[in-house]
Amino acid sequence: MVRRMSKEGFLPDVDTFNSLLEALCKSGEIDFCVEMLKEAGELGLCPDISTYKVMIPAVSRAGKIDEAFRLLYCAMEEGHRPFPSLYAAIIKGLCKAGRFADAFSFFGDMQVKGHPPNRPVYTMMVKMCVRGGKYVEAANYLVEMTEVGMVPRGQSFDMVVEGLKHCGKHDLARRMDQMEVSLRREC
Structure with a gap:
């Protein structure tokens, strides 16, 4: 053409x-x-x-x-x-x-x-990990976000926590819940 x-x-x-x-x-x-x-x-x-x-x-x-x-x-x-x-x-x-x-x-x-990835890229990464059943990796990306000074969305925490509970990772799910509460207090 x-x-x-x-x-x-x-x-x-x-x-x-x-x-x-x-x-x-x-x-x-x-x-x-x-x-x-x-x-x-x-x-x-x-x-x-x-x-x-x-x-x-x-x-x-x-x-x-x-x-x-x-x-x-x-x-x-x-x-x-x-x-x-x-x-x-x-x-x-x-x-x-x-x-x-x-x-x-x-x-x-x-x-x-x-x-460096921005918040939407991290959020997409978390979402894709959850969709693929990679809940621990999704949790790791949420932690990494906080380490670089970003506050993940509540929905991201919810998806990851539910996935972790679903696959039997209750301790990690509880720690992620605690991390979210701690972040929300700081804001």
Whole structure:
């Protein structure tokens, strides 16, 4: 499509291209968008961070995690500093695919590379752990949040505590309840 446009003497600007990508991704044309992005690059259209904000979540939701990683690394090679939400999209995709070890590792890499997760990313991580039955890991992320100065939402504590009780980890559930009460007193 982009090649045809360039043959007709029209190459869209990056904003128009991003709008087209977004519309096509929303309609489920992920593979087409990936190909279109490659063609656009070959023709001299330089993607910006907004391009990656459209593509990385879209390919991640579609289960194309390797493509999401490729796009993230392209963005970084081009000098863009990825938002936490771009990491979150990949982490969520990994969790949905049952690849929790990879998600945990990537989450750690995110921190090491100087891209500290924000509260929504931590909250998403807790939620994905709970959905995957990884209650102890979810509890660990809640503790980590507090260690970096964030106060988790009450819903996050509730999900984790219920999961811990359900899997027989009553002592840990009680400690998480106590931690929440302590945090609420401090606020």
